[in-house]
Amino acid sequence: MSSKDVLVGVIGGSGLYHLDNLTFVERVSPETPWGYPSAPITICSLPSGCKIAFLARHGPHHSIQPSEVPSRANISALKSLGVRVILAFSAVGSLREEIAPGSFVIPTQIIDRTKGIRPASFFDGTNVVAHAAFGDPYSLKLVRWLEVRAEKALADEGRGVVLHKDKCIVCMEGPQFSTRAESNMYRAWGGDLINMSALPEAKLAREAELSYALIATVTDYDSWRPHSEAVTAAEVFKTLADNANTSRHVAAAVLEDLHAAALDGGILSEENGSMRFSIMPRSGEQNQEDVKKLAFILPDYFKPGDVAN
Numbered sequence: 001m002s003s004k005d006v007l008v009g010v011i012g013g014s015g016l017y018h019l020d021n022l023t024f025v026e027r028v029s030p031e032t033p034w035g036y037p038s039a040p041i042t043i044c045s046l047p048s049g050c051k052i053a054f055l056a057r058h059g060p061h062h063s064i065q066p067s068e069v070p071s072r073a074n075i076s077a078l079k080s081l082g083v084r085v086i087l088a089f090s091a092v093g094s095l096r097e098e099i100a101p102g103s104f105v106i107p108t109q110i111i112d113r114t115k116g117i118r119p120a121s122f123f124d125g126t127n128v129v130a131h132a133a134f135g136d137p138y139s140l141k142l143v144r145w146l147e148v149r150a151e152k153a154l155a156d157e158g159r160g161v162v163l164h165k166d167k168c169i170v171c172m173e174g175p176q177f178s179t180r181a182e183s184n185m186y187r188a189w190g191g192d193l194i195n196m197s198a199l200p201e202a203k204l205a206r207e208a209e210l211s212y213a214l215i216a217t218v219t220d221y222d223s224w225r226p227h228s229e230a231v232t233a234a235e236v237f238k239t240l241a242d243n244a245n246t247s248r249h250v251a252a253a254v255l256e257d258l259h260a261a262a263l264d265g266g267i268l269s270e271e272n273g274s275m276r277f278s279i280m281p282r283s284g285e286q287n288q289e290d291v292k293k294l295a296f297i298l299p300d301y302f303k304p305g306d307v308a309n
């Protein structure tokens, strides 16, 4: 398989462990400087013959804790296959009455409530210092492109699934759900959704110069509603299967065009070159080992042969 064959990657979250509505081609397991991805990556082909890569975030049997997802391996493995655009799916709780379970959301903002225990940068453990811009944590060109197509796909599916836009997702550490007090605090902060996996995935995609957007699929009302039960896993499971089926439908509806948009390149223009001036100029010249490692995700800036020592 040529590395340029696969331009689009899909990351599936809780409930979405395969895209078996697409044609299976092969499974690959690229080793990266950050280890192996959560699961073998499935290459699928679309009706036109173009290929996409699918990865189950928690593994095919959901055996990886949210805090232990090997996000650096996941993102770098996808990039090593040629992926330039990632469409990620995630099961989320709703912090707003109008965002009902069963609805879909394409968020544009994130509040980080992870606790510093997840490796969140490809530069961690190296002597290279880089500060990626993250004011708009999702790729806005891709988000706007996707909103129109996802909305149409949901309408075509005919189950009445609503798409919400321009929302803010809180990413908490887990694995326990939030208390009622925390859930209310996130609402007061402006959070609209909550999950345990938005980060560091989005940060790492940005560092790898990948165009990245999330389709959040709502499973519950979290714990803020005064006269309702606080969220339980059983509550989440009720909507998981329907949401996964709709996610597969949306993926199948948009991936062909997304591949074409990635090939055209316009959708990637925000990310292409975005790390060039994020790397502290002198730190990129340090040791061969770091340069070799970082060349895996940013080969334009890190060229092992160029290092003097």
Ligand SMILES: CSC[C@H]1O[C@H](OP(=O)(O)O)[C@H](O)[C@@H]1O
Pocket (backbone or CB within 6 Å): 012, 013, 014, 015, 057, 058, 066, 089, 090, 091, 092, 174, 195, 196, 197, 198, 233, 236
């Ligand atoms: C099964 S409820 C909590 C679990 O579901 C979400 O996973 P993902 O984002 O991968 O769909 C959430 O982030 C938690 O990890």
Ligand SMILES: Nc1ncnc2[nH]cnc12
Pocket (backbone or CB within 6 Å): 091, 092, 093, 094, 172, 177, 178, 194, 195, 196, 219, 220, 221, 222, 223, 231, 236
């Ligand atoms: N209420 C919730 N909190 C955190 N992650 C979730 N994933 C699905 N529902 C969630």
